[in-house]
Amino acid sequence: MTDDSPLETKLTKKVLDSLNRILELELAGVVRYMHYSFMIFGHNRIPIVAWLRDQSNESNAHAILAGEHITAFGGHPSLKIGSLLETHKHDVNEILKEAYKHEKEGLDEYHVLLGLVAGQSVLLEEYARDQIAAEEMHLADIRKMMRKPGSI
Numbered sequence: 001m002t003d004d005s006p007l008e009t010k011l012t013k014k015v016l017d018s019l020n021r022i023l024e025l026e027l028a029g030v031v032r033y034m035h036y037s038f039m040i041f042g043h044n045r046i047p048i049v050a051w052l053r054d055q056s057n058e059s060n061a062h063a064i065l066a067g068e069h070i071t072a073f074g075g076h077p078s079l080k081i082g083s084l085l086e087t088h089k090h091d092v093n094e095i096l097k098e099a100y101k102h103e104k105e106g107l108d109e110y111h112v113l114l115g116l117v118a119g120q121s122v123l124l125e126e127y128a129r130d131q132i133a134a135e136e137m138h139l140a141d142i143r144k145m146m147r148k149p150g151s152i
Contacts, residue, residue: 011120016075018113021082022131023066025106028082029059032102039090048092055099055138062131069127093146100142107135 033056037049067077082105087098114128 019070020078024082026059026063103138
């Protein structure tokens with residue numbers, strides 16, 4: 001870390017820890033969504049698999065962003081991957097429940113990051129806000145997918 005960093009060293013350690021946790025969660029999302037895509041069967045398989053693989057690709061893109069921010073602030077990206085609990089429940093509704101929990105965990109960590117960088121780094125503040133918006137949209141999509149027709 002150079003002396004001209006916009007963040008204080010103590011704050012930077014916390015920020016880097018949060019970014020590494022985000023990286024680990026996003027990498028877990030890559031694996032999780034890809035795994036889910038392999039386990040879909042039935043007449044709606046094609047659109048569901050496509051959506052899950054899109055989520056895997058998006059998690060990969062989010063992981064790349066987190067890793068780039070980590071190195072930009074002098075950190076070292078984690079080689080860990082977030083929790084990959086295998087429930088062996090591959091019904092679409094069960095998969096969506098697991099995906100919702102995973103997305104909520106990511107949203108919570110982006111809020112942690114935002115709290116750490118608010119007023120300290122416009123770059124990281126905007127990054128956190130953009131990711132929060134994306135995660136909130138994912139959660140809304142999953143809620144809609146889990147909702148039964150006519151239950152509005």
